[in-house]
Amino acid sequence: MTDAVSATLPSPSGDSSRQPILEARNLVKTFGKVVGLDGVSLALYPGEVLAIIGDNGAGKSTLIKCLTGAEVPDQGELLLEGRPVSFKRPQDARQAGIETVYQNLAVSPALDVAANLFLGREERRKGILGSVFRVVDTKGMRQKARAELAELGISTLQDVTVPVENLSGGQRQAVAVARAAAFGSKVVVLDEPTAALGVRESKQVLELVKNLRTRGIPVILISHNMPHVFEVADRIHIQRLGKCATTITPQSHTMTEAVAIMTGAQTA
Numbered sequence: 001m002t003d004a005v006s007a008t009l010p011s012p013s014g015d016s017s018r019q020p021i022l023e024a025r026n027l028v029k030t031f032g033k034v035v036g037l038d039g040v041s042l043a044l045y046p047g048e049v050l051a052i053i054g055d056n057g058a059g060k061s062t063l064i065k066c067l068t069g070a071e072v073p074d075q076g077e078l079l080l081e082g083r084p085v086s087f088k089r090p091q092d093a094r095q096a097g098i099e100t101v102y103q104n105l106a107v108s109p110a111l112d113v114a115a116n117l118f119l120g121r122e123e124r125r126k127g128i129l130g131s132v133f134r135v136v137d138t139k140g141m142r143q144k145a146r147a148e149l150a151e152l153g154i155s156t157l158q159d160v161t162v163p164v165e166n167l168s169g170g171q172r173q174a175v176a177v178a179r180a181a182a183f184g185s186k187v188v189v190l191d192e193p194t195a196a197l198g199v200r201e202s203k204q205v206l207e208l209v210k211n212l213r214t215r216g217i218p219v220i221l222i223s224h225n226m227p228h229v230f231e232v233a234d235r236i237h238i239q240r241l242g243k244c245a246t247t248i249t250p251q252s253h254t255m256t257e258a259v260a261i262m263t264g265a266q267t268a
């Protein structure tokens with residue numbers, strides 16, 4: 001299937017009139033002579049988990065970077081809720097409601113869980129203490145942090161006053177995902193969230209992804225782990241040599257077929 005055909009696939013519900021929350025049309029990104037993205041289109045619909053898979057160098061990270069303001073595409077269009085947007089920096093995408101958890105995790109180890117959740121968005125105390133003396137509302141932020149973690153079903157983080165450096169890898173990942181989900185975000189993008197995690201911790205993160213979907217926040221998930229992808233994804237975008245080879249679902253294809261398309265052993 002060509003990229004043009006996959007771009008016109010109906011939405012997951014079969015209702016082709018449903019508007020994507022985030023849409024990319026024909027993105028091109030070159031690095032000198034290297035073509036990172038060669039006309040890639042993608043649509044993320046409300047309430048879905050869209051996985052992006054592909055071999056090393058297929059353009060997954062470049063695609064994500066173009067969606068999240070970390071790279072500016074040479075050509076192509078980006079639409080958020082049907083409106084054209086252009087992100088020059090990651091902050092632009094973040095302000096528009098696209099939260100990204102990069103593989104190297106943007107958490108601050110020395111700060112506690114609550115402080116990490118509010119990093120860069122600290123809430124001030126009411127009245128003159130906050131407005132003039134800029135005193136942060138630690139108690140209020142901790143209360144909100146507890147409520148947010150409970151709502152996301154993160155039960156392994158009982159104490160929001162623990163420094164993040166004392167947490168396990170899975171718990172840290174949970175903090176990063178919770179942070180991304182906590183602030184009225186429209187889209188959450190996760191780059192290899194289970195790559196460094198054990199079986200139990202991976203399971204927690206996958207549960208979290210499902211919880212985000214339940215809360216109506218669509219997720220883009222990059223992963224090399226086929227069982228994880230097939231467990232949580234509603235649709236799977238397969239990147240190959242800078243293009244979208246095709247978009248499949250866990251129902252339409254087996255893991256073996258997905259890998260075959262990814263490596264070029266099978267054409268889509």
Ligand SMILES: Nc1ncnc2c1ncn2[C@@H]1O[C@H](COP(=O)(O)OP(=O)(O)OP(=O)(O)O)[C@@H](O)[C@H]1O
Nearest residue numbers: 031034035036054055056057058059060061062063
């Ligand atoms: N900043 C850059 N400068 C030069 N070339 C780049 C740059 N970023 C990416 N590329 C090239 O673009 C292509 C796509 O790279 P990208 O990082 O998107 O692949 P990927 O699918 O994320 O691979 P991996 O699975 O190894 O992370 C590769 O050929 C890569 O070498």
Ligand SMILES: [Mg+2]
Nearest residue numbers: 057060061062
């Ligand atoms: Mg990559």
